[in-house]
Amino acid sequence: MTLEMLLKDRARELGFDPVGIAPAVRPAGFEHLQEWLKQGMAGEMHYFARREEAYSDPTRCLPGVRSVIMVGLNYHSPEPTAPPNESASPTGRIARYARGAADYHDVLRDRLKSLADVLHEHRPGCRTRAVVDTAPLLERDFARLAGLGWFGKNTMLINRRIGSWFFLGALLTDVELTPDEPHRTDHCGTCTRCLDACPTDAFTVPYVLDARRCISYLTIELRDDPIPPHLREGLGDWVFGCDICQEVCPWNRKAPPVAMDEFQPQSDLNPAGLEWLLNLSEEAFESRFGKAPLSRPGRAGVLRNAAIAAGNSGDSSLIPALNDCLNDSEPLIRDAAKWALQQLNFAQS
Numbered sequence: 001m002t003l004e005m006l007l008k009d010r011a012r013e014l015g016f017d018p019v020g021i022a023p024a025v026r027p028a029g030f031e032h033l034q035e036w037l038k039q040g041m042a043g044e045m046h047y048f049a050r051r052e053e054a055y056s057d058p059t060r061c062l063p064g065v066r067s068v069i070m071v072g073l074n075y076h077s078p079e080p081t082a083p084p085n086e087s088a089s090p091t092g093r094i095a096r097y098a099r100g101a102a103d104y105h106d107v108l109r110d111r112l113k114s115l116a117d118v119l120h121e122h123r124p125g126c127r128t129r130a131v132v133d134t135a136p137l138l139e140r141d142f143a144r145l146a147g148l149g150w151f152g153k154n155t156m157l158i159n160r161r162i163g164s165w166f167f168l169g170a171l172l173t174d175v176e177l178t179p180d181e182p183h184r185t186d187h188c189g190t191c192t193r194c195l196d197a198c199p200t201d202a203f204t205v206p207y208v209l210d211a212r213r214c215i216s217y218l219t220i221e222l223r224d225d226p227i228p229p230h231l232r233e234g235l236g237d238w239v240f241g242c243d244i245c246q247e248v249c250p251w252n253r254k255a256p257p258v259a260m261d262e263f264q265p266q267s268d269l270n271p272a273g274l275e276w277l278l279n280l281s282e283e284a285f286e287s288r289f290g291k292a293p294l295s296r297p298g299r300a301g302v303l304r305n306a307a308i309a310a311g312n313s314g315d316s317s318l319i320p321a322l323n324d325c326l327n328d329s330e331p332l333i334r335d336a337a338k339w340a341l342q343q344l345n346f347a348q349s
Helices: 003-013 028-039 052-056 106-122 138-145 193-197 213-219 227-235 274-276 281-291 298-313 315-327 331-348
Strands: 019-023 065-074 091-096 126-131 166-171 203-205 237-238
Touching: 003 019, 003 065, 003 106, 019 138, 019 315, 028 052, 065 106, 065 298, 091 274, 091 298, 106 126, 106 166, 126 315, 138 166, 213 227, 213 298, 227 298, 237 298, 274 298, 281 298, 298 315, 298 331, 315 331
Parallel strands: 091 237
Antiparallel strands: 019 065, 065 166, 126 166
16 A cells, blocks of 8 residues: 555545645645735735745745645534524524534644654654644645645635535645646536625625625634624624535535534534623633634624624614623724614614
């Protein structure tokens, strides 16, 4: 059995699927990244610009790197099947990847380190680095080079067999491995469902996402500023992230359900009660979300998002909680609560 076969077998034992190997070359998408940054579409994600040149060369992540092992890890959890209770309090939606108890960075990184053990056992003295979403590496480009899938018009990597509901992870190594065949075809055809479904018109053209209009960016990455008023209605009931462009994708119709316990949806996040979120103190927020994905925008960001979802709900039962938010110490929360109350009062008039 070859080293490549051993690595792939071990990767599947660890729960990774799909898995492939790419050469450590200059990523074809680097020029697209440069143009995207030039047009300001990264918004407040300034770390892209700070590390711009590093994205052009994987040796900036690991000196001497020769191969990139790309893996996917499924997180697809179906929506609740129980019919909504009309008497229940209003709720907000959390993106599927964040409904579990664990941070995907930790889960993937631990498993990638276990995969690296195979290399260290068979190539003593080799160098490896596990990368999950935080290093200057264009993971999608290397995933396509490794044969994992193609870029959809919503910019997501899509695999013909399992769709797009999976995390990407990379294991860089200075061991030269035989690469897999790149995925050279596009299977989106004339379909534009993802583009048409976006409520904030975040896709300027197919395959180009303006992050400044994306619900995921607005609710997660825009941490220190108010969400622009003209985009708030488009957020609907999303409190953290957004799944719309994946939900409507035909390639996700037969996506397999998540198997790992770490990504099984927690009941209080599937969906999340808006009144509960609006009433969270700093201590309660830290206790509940201190190590979870929802910690990224912080309490101010999550309660800002919950207030906007409350304003979009049209439910007057949230008015007392929103009134309390008017006295919050965080200006982001006060601003969103004021807007929400204006929306609800207008709806009631």
